[in-house]
Amino acid sequence: MIEWLQAPEHAKWVELGISIGGRLLGALVLLLIGLKLAKMLANWVGKRLQASQLESTAALFLGRIVLIAMQVVLLLAVVQMLGVPIGSMFAVLGAAGLAIGLALKDSLSNIASGVMLVTLRPFKVGDVVTINGETGKVEMVSIFQTRLRGVDNQVITLPNSLITSDSIINLTPDTMRRIELVIGIGYTDDIDLAKSSALEIMQSDSRVLKDPEPTVLLYELGESSVNLGIRCHAANADYFVTKCELTERIKKRYDGLGISIPFPQRDLHIIDGGGDEKSPALAKAS
Template sequence: MNDWWSDPVHARWLEFGTSLGLRLLGALVLLWIGMKLAGMLADWLGRGLQRTHMEKTATLFLARVAQVALQVVVLLAVVQVLGVPMTSMLAVLGAAGLAIGLALKDSLSNIASGVMLVALRPFKVGDVVTINGVSGKVEEINIFQTRLRGTDNQTFTLPNSLVTTDSIVNMTPDEMRRIELIIGIGYGDDIDLARATVMEILHADSRVLAEPVPNVLVYELAESSVNIGVRCHVANADFFATKCELTEQIKKAFDRVGISIPFPQRDTHVYTHATQPSRAVEESAI
């Protein structure tokens, strides 16, 4: 046994294995601690940015970018601990970066689009938007994707490049939102009575804001009805419930005061023509 340990070849292998094992152990410890620190520092940065009253969308995005950058630094440090020469590593990374950049051009486009979304701010976290035919509340803007929460609690995940190249309808750019209802009444009904009835409902609802002033206007003399427009403003959080309840209250109030709400209908007239007897039948009768 002593001869085995004293053999120069075995001793070198033992020294190499011990050194490699220590490097691997050190690299694993560094990787674990570094990733933990990267997450902690990113959270600390996010809380610090929030204290400066920076917009939540930019705060979350910058914190995520900082975390990814710190993780890359940790990975480079781990590679150095393993004994890989940094000059060779940088050369390999440069060549690999070019190939990866060409292969992942769509992902890089998503990153650039994410930066544009944060810089231009067409919407922010918490806004209700419609993008590419999808409507929902913005929950998060990541480096690669934007996540929306739909009205039925479904999750929509859209690539950032799709968001910036498509039309964006932001339905909550301010703290309030306008409700617009178009309701048809009969041509024989009293327009002033209909307006007074609706205004009474609007003034009685505490969710309807006094400014801008709510109003009721005649929109159109349609084919079978006089279309009146009901317009008022409410807080963003009250929009959907208020719109539905106002529609119901107006219908019930119109029923009480005798105002009709026409609906499309068609009258069908059927004419029955008596068949004329043939000439042969007439001659036989004679």
């Protein structure tokens, strides 16, 4: 066997196999170690960015960008170790990049939108936002998409390009939210009594903030009701429950005081074949 390996016609093949095997082994070791180091370095960069008081969303996003950039550099190093010319590799990557860019223009739009979200910072991780009709707490802003946690604990995933092309309502920046109820009463009801009753209910609720103080205003004289604007402020965490309970308490108080809350009604007039019009009462009797 040794003599066969030492034969001139076989020695070149053995030398070539050793060379290729060495390159493959070296490339594999470089790839494994490089991926580990890239992940460690990206985590370190992310922590340093957060320690520098950079907003957490931007720090996480930039950390992922650094990780992807290092992985690309690592891939080029591995390819070069395998003996593939880098110049030819760049030419192939350029042509492939053009084709991929045309095919994945939507994905590139998501990346550009992700950069805009991190730069302009309309929201950050932990904020409660309403985007494209979806409301939830921001859990993650990645390169391609943003993930929200809905009020019913569902996961909402939105493409970044959709976010930047739509309105963004951030419900978190302040520590309180305004509760606004529009309740209509009858034209014959006592407006002052209705206003004072609603104001008393708000002032007696400990969750309603004293500053700004609650107010009750006459919004408009509607088609079938006098519409009152009942406004107060509550902490973000108390907003939804407080709004629902205030609505219920005001309705029950108005019922007890005999204050009506009008609702749309229609009178039906029936005209018989002879052209005589019957009133609703007659139509019902007939």
